[in-house]
Amino acid sequence: MSEIANTIFSPELAARFDKLVTIYPLRRSALVPMLLYAQDEVGYISDEVIAEIAERIGILELDVRNVLSYYSMLRTKPAGKYNVQVCTNISCMLRGGYEILDHCKHKLGIGHKETTQDGVFSLEEVECIGACSWAPAIQINYDFHDNLTTDKVDVLFQIYRDGQGKDVK
Structure with missing residues (x-):
């Protein structure tokens, strides 16, 4: 070729x-x-x-x-600027992964594999993202965020919405 x-x-x-x-x-x-x-x-x-x-x-x-x-990580439709992947595998599930997912759905007003109307966020429920020891965890684009609470998720969303990205502890 x-x-x-x-x-x-x-x-x-x-x-x-x-x-x-x-x-x-x-x-x-x-x-x-x-x-x-x-x-x-x-x-x-x-x-x-x-x-x-x-x-x-x-x-x-x-x-x-x-x-x-x-491969579920490959998309055939545009995603948001920030693709939020919420892990609900066993470690995250046991430490609140589904609560984090439900909170994300409510906060963003979208469901699995959907994108916010403004195109800023998309949301996916995913299997293990390799942060089991620090569950519950999410990945936003290629940034990992762990030991999450709903309050920490709210802070993350605001930081990303403001264009600041990266880790929040």
């Missing part, structure tokens, strides 16, 4: 994709990393993203869609 002249991706991401397909024994092995990088740049996996990634790897669009349908 050669480089794609009319890419929908930034020059930096297109170059990263060109390299990715060369470092795996099978080009197809680059599919999930490419989908994740594309989602980070575009915001979700659109039909255009699917088409270009399939072309870059040399597989059918259907093959890309099959992989896309398997």
Whole structure:
């Protein structure tokens, strides 16, 4: 496969994709990393993203869609600027994960896999995010927040709404 002249991706991401397909024994092995990088740049996996990634790897669009349908962390619809993932796996569940999820739903006025009208937040219930010792925990984009209470969640939402992001202890 050669480089794609009319890419929908930034020059930096297109170059990263060109390299990715060369470092795996099978080009197809680059599919999930490419989908994740594309989602980070575009915001979700659109039909255009699917088409270009399939072309870059040399597989059918259907093959890309099959992989896309398997992984819950890949989105086919735009998410909010801040994607709130609430863990409800066993450790978080036992320490209030469902209460945190219910609070988020109420506070944001949205449900699972929905986005606020202003596009600032989206919400997902997810399985383990690897913070079991510090449950309950959420992830906002790639930032982890743990040992949560509903009051801490309210503070986090205001900080993110104000554009400040990152950890709050």
